Amino acid sequence: MGNIVLEKVNKCFGDVEVIPSVDLDIKDGEFVVFVGPSGCGKSTLLRLIAGLEDLTDGKIVIDGVDVSDSTPAKRELAMVFQSYALYPHMTVRKNIAFPLKMAGMPQDEIDKKVMAAAESLNLTDYLERTPGLLSGGQRQRVAIGRAIVRSPSAFLFDEPLSNLDAALRVNMRIEITDLHKELKTTMIYVTHDQVEAMTMADRIVVLQAGNVEQFGSPLDLYNKPVNRFVAGFIGSPKMNFVKGKDADEFNAHEIGFRPEHMKVSTTKGRWKGVVSVAEHLGADTFLHVKTKEVGTIVTRSDGEINVNYGDTVYVSPNTDKIYRFGADGLAL
Amino acid sequence: MATAHTKTLSRIMNLPSIILLFIWMIVPLGMTIYYSFQRYNLLTPSRRGFNGWFNYEFFITDPAFFEAIGNTLLLVTGVLAITVIGGILLGILLNQAIIGRSIVRILFISPFFIMPTVSALIWKNMLMNPIYGIFAHIAEFFGANPVDFFAVIPLLSIIIIVAWQWLPFATLILLTAMQSLDQEQQEAADMDGASTLAKFYYITLPHLARAITVVILIETIFLLSIFAEILVTTNGGPGTASTNLTYMVYNRALLQYDIGGASAGGIIAVILANIVAIFLIRAVGKNLEA
Ligand SMILES: Nc1ncnc2c1ncn2[C@@H]1O[C@H](COP(=O)(O)OP(=O)(O)OP(=O)(O)O)[C@@H](O)[C@H]1O
Ligand SMILES: [Mg+2]
Numbered sequence: 001m002g003n004i005v006l007e008k009v010n011k012c013f014g015d016v017e018v019i020p021s022v023d024l025d026i027k028d029g030e031f032v033v034f035v036g037p038s039g040c041g042k043s044t045l046l047r048l049i050a051g052l053e054d055l056t057d058g059k060i061v062i063d064g065v066d067v068s069d070s071t072p073a074k075r076e077l078a079m080v081f082q083s084y085a086l087y088p089h090m091t092v093r094k095n096i097a098f099p100l101k102m103a104g105m106p107q108d109e110i111d112k113k114v115m116a117a118a119e120s121l122n123l124t125d126y127l128e129r130t131p132g133l134l135s136g137g138q139r140q141r142v143a144i145g146r147a148i149v150r151s152p153s154a155f156l157f158d159e160p161l162s163n164l165d166a167a168l169r170v171n172m173r174i175e176i177t178d179l180h181k182e183l184k185t186t187m188i189y190v191t192h193d194q195v196e197a198m199t200m201a202d203r204i205v206v207l208q209a210g211n212v213e214q215f216g217s218p219l220d221l222y223n224k225p226v227n228r229f230v231a232g233f234i235g236s237p238k239m240n241f242v243k244g245k246d247a248d249e250f251n252a253h254e255i256g257f258r259p260e261h262m263k264v265s266t267t268k269g270r271w272k273g274v275v276s277v278a279e280h281l282g283a284d285t286f287l288h289v290k291t292k293e294v295g296t297i298v299t300r301s302d303g304e305i306n307v308n309y310g311d312t313v314y315v316s317p318n319t320d321k322i323y324r325f326g327a328d329g330l331a332l
Numbered sequence: 333m334a335t336a337h338t339k340t341l342s343r344i345m346n347l348p349s350i351i352l353l354f355i356w357m358i359v360p361l362g363m364t365i366y367y368s369f370q371r372y373n374l375l376t377p378s379r380r381g382f383n384g385w386f387n388y389e390f391f392i393t394d395p396a397f398f399e400a401i402g403n404t405l406l407l408v409t410g411v412l413a414i415t416v417i418g419g420i421l422l423g424i425l426l427n428q429a430i431i432g433r434s435i436v437r438i439l440f441i442s443p444f445f446i447m448p449t450v451s452a453l454i455w456k457n458m459l460m461n462p463i464y465g466i467f468a469h470i471a472e473f474f475g476a477n478p479v480d481f482f483a484v485i486p487l488l489s490i491i492i493i494v495a496w497q498w499l500p501f502a503t504l505i506l507l508t509a510m511q512s513l514d515q516e517q518q519e520a521a522d523m524d525g526a527s528t529l530a531k532f533y534y535i536t537l538p539h540l541a542r543a544i545t546v547v548i549l550i551e552t553i554f555l556l557s558i559f560a561e562i563l564v565t566t567n568g569g570p571g572t573a574s575t576n577l578t579y580m581v582y583n584r585a586l587l588q589y590d591i592g593g594a595s596a597g598g599i600i601a602v603i604l605a606n607i608v609a610i611f612l613i614r615a616v617g618k619n620l621e622a
Binding site: 102 | 526
């Protein structure tokens with residue numbers, strides 16, 4: 001079981017209020033991802049749940065038990081750190097066995113569990129090595145191994161893949177997703193990476209300055225962002241925003257439209273502009289178009305279109321896919 | 333920059349200092365070895381000549397010799413034990429966020445800056461004196477008999493004095509090592525359910541292994557040749573109860589004017605130091621490898 005409820009959680013470091021008040025209800029078995037800009041309090045929130053930081057106010061309830069004042073070990077959660085935090089002088093075997101040893105489990109049972117974890121993570125050949133002799137991906141797996149052996153009620157990950165190269169990242173992403181499907185344990189995962197968030201999560205928490213802006217499924221966030229911040233944060237390249245008379249036309253203070261919902265033409269369209277950057281990725285083409293009326297607009301077109309730097313083009317938004325925002329930033 | 337050319341060049345550039353250091357070492361060593369085979373007593377300087385192994389025989393068969401070796405080793409191990417264990421405990425204490433931490437740290441380091449003779453005299457006259465020493469006053473206050481430290485437990489008293497001088501050094505090195513301990517490792521251990529004691533044993537102590545090795549090696553070098561503290565407190569006595577090898581050599585050369593015998597003792601001390609060094613490197617040297 002791993003049902004985690006946060007009630008009016010508040011955290012201050014001295015005079016600085018990092019988390020004003022957060023309410024969350026994470027269901028058992030859910031894969032929840034925290035995203036947000038750097039410094040918005042993702043790690044702090046995760047550490048509060050882990051028990052590595054004390055709450056200033058509020059309550060954390062795990063499986064119906066108030067754990068606000070419990071030690072990290074009592075909460076029966078496992079955490080995978082960004083730096084892996086392996087014990088450098090212990091072999092991989094001892095690293096993975098450490099939490100079981102601390103729990104006082106008999107040695108033969110420990111051996112069995114360590115072997116099982118090592119097998120499922122492809123670590124059997126490295127059991128007698130120390131972490132210093134492993135590659136980044138292997139260290140990552142040892143850290144995960146150390147987390148899974150004691151069957152915690154939930155896993156906490158703090159940007160676990162940020163030290164890996166792009167290819168390994170994709171692999172580990174899939175491995176962690178598979179692990180979640182297999183174990184069906186609650187996972188809370190902090191990341192900067194949009195792709196990780198969108199592909200792995202059952203539900204995403206978007207944080208800004210310690211506030212939960214929106215909590216919903218990836219497609220909910222993409223299709224129905226509750227405010228301008230979420231709309232701008234989810235999606236890559238970022239949504240375009242336009243104010244003024246173009247927005248008035250749609251009865252809004254401001255309108256937004258995604259780069260993938262734009263039409264590009266060399267002959268006619270709503271706004272005329274000059275291409276300032278053309279990114280030809282093969283499958284997609286991103287154009288940054290400098291217009292007189294509405295500033296720079298980014299577009300995304302399927303496949304290859306034959307437009308280059310300095311060319312004059314016309315861009316027009318797909319009017320069905322326009323997001324409308326009020327003066328307070330909330331979606332209309 | 334490891335081409336053949338730069339290597340030769342760096343060797344040539346290094347040569348003068350290496351030669352100088354070599355002469356610095358080999359001349360005194362050669363002279364000592366030479367004198368150790370000579371009959372050479374300053375009281376009868378005319379009766380000089382080759383003496384064979386006599387000086388060595390005479391030095392080794394002296395009943396004080398084995399006692400001196402024992403005292404030397406006791407002194408080294410005793411001080412090492414106190415400074416390493418005490419250094420770890422004080423390091424942990426000073427690593428906590430306490431008020432005025434930087435001032436407390438400086439206060440702790442200060443004994444290291446005091447000259448050995450001065451600190452030994454302070455201990456002898458102000459602290460350990462059986463009549464007007466502070467320890468005597470404390471004992472009297474509790475109605476106990478004051479201990480005459482240098483008469484009853486001479487070697488232990490010297491160990492205490494020397495340990496007091498070296499404790500700051502050990503504390504400083506170990507504290508520095510503790511400060512470089514990774515915070516996330518500690519937190520991971522917290523999550524893994526390790527108690528404070530388990531965290532110390534499984535994480536802090538292995539992390540300190542290298543620093544402890546450095547402390548042991550450096551201290552041993554200096555502790556094998558403790559002299560000033562003995563000279564100003566017990567003069568090696570009572571009897572030979574607090575005579576170590578260094579003091580015994582001094583005794584031979586400058587109290588009995590026996591240059592030959594003292595040289596033989598010096599060579600024996602060099603050999604002993606090398607034996608200790610070999611054992612030490614075997615025992616703890618592997619911690620120094622990366
Ligand atoms: N121990 C601390 N003392 C004081 N302020 C802190 C402490 N830890 C974090 N903060 C502050 O709290 C805020 C949130 O930090 P946090 O580490 O949670 O951000 P984050 O969202 O994880 O950022 P990133 O994506 O860069 O990791 C930051 O402004 C940070 O400076
Ligand atoms: Mg962070």
